[in-house]
Amino acid sequence: MSLETHWVVGEDTGGGGGVPFLSECLMCSVKFGRTEVIDNTLNPDFVRKYILDYFFEEKQNLRFDVYDIDSKSPDLAKHDFLGQVYCTLGEIVGSPASRLEKPLGGIPGKKCGTIILSAEELGNCRDYATMQFSANKLDKKDFFGKSDPFMVFYRSNEDGTFTICHKTEVVKNTLNPVWQPFSIPVRGLCNGDYDRTIKVEVYDWDRDGSHDFIGEFTTRYKDLCRGLNQINVYEIHFTVAIDFTASNGNPSQSTSLHYMNPYQMNAYAMALKAVGEIIQDYDSDKMFPALGFGAKLPPDGRVSHEFPLNGNVENPFCNGMEGILEAYHQSLKTVQLYGPTNFSPVVNHVARYAAAVQDGSQYFVLLIITDGVISDMAQTKEAIVNAAKLPMSIIIVGVGQAEFDAMVELDGDDIRISSRGKLAERDIVQFVPFRDYMDRTGNHVLSMARLAKDVLAEIPEQLISSMKSRGIKPNAVPPVHSPGEQLQTNLV
Numbered sequence: 001m002s003l004e005t006h007w008v009v010g011e012d013t014g015g016g017g018g019v020p021f022l023s024e025c026l027m028c029s030v031k032f033g034r035t036e037v038i039d040n041t042l043n044p045d046f047v048r049k050y051i052l053d054y055f056f057e058e059k060q061n062l063r064f065d066v067y068d069i070d071s072k073s074p075d076l077a078k079h080d081f082l083g084q085v086y087c088t089l090g091e092i093v094g095s096p097a098s099r100l101e102k103p104l105g106g107i108p109g110k111k112c113g114t115i116i117l118s119a120e121e122l123g124n125c126r127d128y129a130t131m132q133f134s135a136n137k138l139d140k141k142d143f144f145g146k147s148d149p150f151m152v153f154y155r156s157n158e159d160g161t162f163t164i165c166h167k168t169e170v171v172k173n174t175l176n177p178v179w180q181p182f183s184i185p186v187r188g189l190c191n192g193d194y195d196r197t198i199k200v201e202v203y204d205w206d207r208d209g210s211h212d213f214i215g216e217f218t219t220r221y222k223d224l225c226r227g228l229n230q231i232n233v234y235e236i237h238f239t240v241a242i243d244f245t246a247s248n249g250n251p252s253q254s255t256s257l258h259y260m261n262p263y264q265m266n267a268y269a270m271a272l273k274a275v276g277e278i279i280q281d282y283d284s285d286k287m288f289p290a291l292g293f294g295a296k297l298p299p300d301g302r303v304s305h306e307f308p309l310n311g312n313v314e315n316p317f318c319n320g321m322e323g324i325l326e327a328y329h330q331s332l333k334t335v336q337l338y339g340p341t342n343f344s345p346v347v348n349h350v351a352r353y354a355a356a357v358q359d360g361s362q363y364f365v366l367l368i369i370t371d372g373v374i375s376d377m378a379q380t381k382e383a384i385v386n387a388a389k390l391p392m393s394i395i396i397v398g399v400g401q402a403e404f405d406a407m408v409e410l411d412g413d414d415i416r417i418s419s420r421g422k423l424a425e426r427d428i429v430q431f432v433p434f435r436d437y438m439d440r441t442g443n444h445v446l447s448m449a450r451l452a453k454d455v456l457a458e459i460p461e462q463l464i465s466s467m468k469s470r471g472i473k474p475n476a477v478p479p480v481h482s483p484g485e486q487l488q489t490n491l492v
Contacts, residue, residue, distance in 0.1 A: 037069050040209030042113075045164050049188065051122065052089060057456030059278050059449065060089035064115060066104060083112030090281035092119045094236075097159035118163060122187050129189060129221070132181040133168070135202065139214050140175060147204040149177045149214060155190050156197040165189055170205040186221065194221040236282040236363050236463075237353070240324055241346035242268060242309070243370040244331070245294035245339040248400070251332045257371050257400050258332055267399040267434050269325055271369050274448035275395065275455055276321040279365060287317040290324045291346050295335040303338055305345040340375035343368060347383040347394065354390040360472035363463050364392035372402035374410075381419040384410065388424035389469075393462045395455045396431040407431040426465050430458050 032052075038044040054060070064087075068080035083104030092100045098119045104112035133151060140146055150170040154162035165188050171177035190196040198219050204212040249256030259266055265273065280286055293305040308316030309327035311334070318324040346368065354364040374380060384394065396411075398404040410417060411431040417424045432455050439447035467473075 040207075047164050047167055049165075052119075054089055054093065054119075054121075055453070056090070056460045057278065057453045059452065062087055062089055062092075064117070065106075066112075066115070081106070083107060083115075085115050087117065088278075088281055089119070090278060092117050094282035094284070096284060097157060097161070099157075099159070099161070118157070120157070120163075120191060122191065127186040127192075128183050129186050130181055130183045132179065134176070134178040136176050138175045138177070138202065139204075146173050146175050147212075147214065148172045148206075149174070149202055150205055150211075151179060152201045152203065153184075153189065154199040154201070155188075156199065162199050190221045196220065236279060236365055236459075238276065238279045238283055238288050239346075239350050239364065239366045240272060240276070240288060240290040240309075241306075241343075241366060241368045242272075242290070242292050242328060242331075243294055243341060243368075243372075244292045244335060244337050245341050245371070246337045247339065247341070247373075247402075248337060248371045251337070258337070260329065260332065268369050269328065270448055271397040271399065271434055271451065272324060272328070272367070273321055274452040275367055275397070276324065278452050278456060279459075280321060286320045288320070288324060289316040290318045290327055291316065291349065292331055292335065293343075293346055294337070294339050294341055295331075296338045297335055301336070305342045306349050307335075341370060341373060342376040342379070343370075343374055344376050344379035344383040347380060347387060350392060351383065351387045351390055354387070354392040358391060358470065360391070360467055360470070362391065363466065364390075365395065365459065366392065367395045367397070369397045369399060370407075371398070371400040372404075374406045377406055378419070380410065381417055384417055384429060385419040385422055385424045388426045388428050391463070391466045391470075392428065393459055394429045396429065397434055397451070397455065398431065399434040401435065404431070404433055407433075425469060426462065427458075428462055430455050 033048070033050040035046040035048045038046065052060075063084060065076075065084045066082040067076055068082055070079050073079070084106040085102045085104050087100060087102060092098060100117045101114055102117070103114050106112065135149065138147055138149055148170050151168040152164060153166040155165050156162055166182065166184055168179045168182065171179060186192060190198060198221060199216060200219070201216040202214040204214055206212065244258075248258050251258040251260065253259060254261070257267055276288075280288070290309040291306050292309055293307070295304060295307065296302065297304050297307055307313075309324065309331045310316060310318055311327075311330075318327050347366065350364050350366045387394070396407050398407055408431060409415075410429050412424065412427050412429055416427065417429070432451065434451070437447045437451040437454075
């Protein structure tokens with residue numbers, strides 16, 4: 001999947017009055033883009049966009065650096081550094097309307113302003129549009145002389161905002177400008193959606209950057225040809241279920257899969273962090289229910305197969321991955337590992353939530369981390385067959401050296417899982433054994449990135465198949481205005 005990224009910097013405090021800006025973006029420590037320079041402004045809205053290949057299952061780290069350009073030198077060391085921000089591509093995509101606002105940092109003790117990052121999936125349209133505009137009898141804005149008009153084109157976003165996509169050249173000292181022809185990809189203008197609103201503003205250029213507004217109008221590319229529709233982004237809800245059965249070994253002993261080594265995370269924590277750090281970007285509030293199963297709980301020692309790791313039955317939600325890891329560590333100190341290994345209670349737990357939200361606005365992912373042989377195979381199969389009708393997916397990570405034949409069967413890649421003679425409508429389970437991702441060189445970062453990539457790779461397709469099976473179509477773009485409805489000046 002390819003995404004187009006766009007960024008805006010707001011209210012930066014550097015450099016006195018108006019300053020030129022340059023924003024540079026790096027991905028995996030490799031520079032892949034540098035914007036144009038915008039003169040004399042503290043609130044630049046960059047026109048130049050960048051196309052990135054987006055992989056849901058990978059953590060794609062980004063860094064944005066902002067500079068005040070003082071000369072024509074391409075060496076950034078010769079210019080003033082104004083701030084930087086780190087994020088992931090998934091963090092941008094997973095934000096409301098795929099629009100992420102973060103404070104710039106990098107200069108100790110100084111407020112550096114904010115940066116707004118947005119992304120949109122590119123349509124398949126490969127057409128280019130070549131256009132030429134002229135205007136008659138524009139408003140005179142300069143006291144001495146006429147206006148110096150230029151045009152700014154914006155495409156509409158699904159949340160009703162607009163993103164700049166093109167600026168024309170400035171035509172000096174005229175009220176009847178004829179701008180040069182220009183070509184633009186249709187997907188850059190409307191992302192291949194010919195019904196999408198295109199807003200055009202006209203300004204009188206001023207050297208100090210305080211350009212005077214002359215007028216605006218709206219139109220649609222549909223006036224020229226027919227087009228496609230826009231896809232939607234759905235919020236994902238992530239739930240964790242951790243195996244607390246006695247077969248994991250005594251957590252106080254180094255041979256246990258739950259052993260808390262002060263210098264290294266155990267397999268459960270590593271698997272949780274690898275998957276969770278990617279999928280959390282697609283949950284807006286970063287609050288995740290975290291469950292355990294197969295343990296005796298205080299104070300009466302009753303066995304539970306869906307207990308909250310934070311001990312709060314009414315509110316099992318943890319704040320981000322760090323909150324889940326902290327709750328997991330605390331549970332190891334308070335519960336007694338026991339058994340048996342039952343999956344069906346946690347599958348049914350998430351299924352109840354998924355069944356309550358079937359309008360296509362939310363999707364649920366359950367991560368089960370376990371050490372071995374399942375005890376309630378028949379019940380779990382039935383729970384999965386029922387869950388396959390719902391907007392949810394299940395990821396199972398097997399830790400330890402046990403045989404995982406039952407997990408492979410639940411995965412259903414070779415033979416679709418069934419229960420009581422009924423086949424699952426969709427394949428919603430992905431299983432991987434953790435041991436296959438242990439890097440012999442000790443490079444846990446690389447091995448966990450591979451693990452996350454493999455277990456998450458099927459989620460986007462499973463989400464789409466869920467929506468299609470229930471006849472849910474993407475939301476429409478915002479209502480468009482009739483061409484010329486907001487016309488405030490005589491543009492031809």
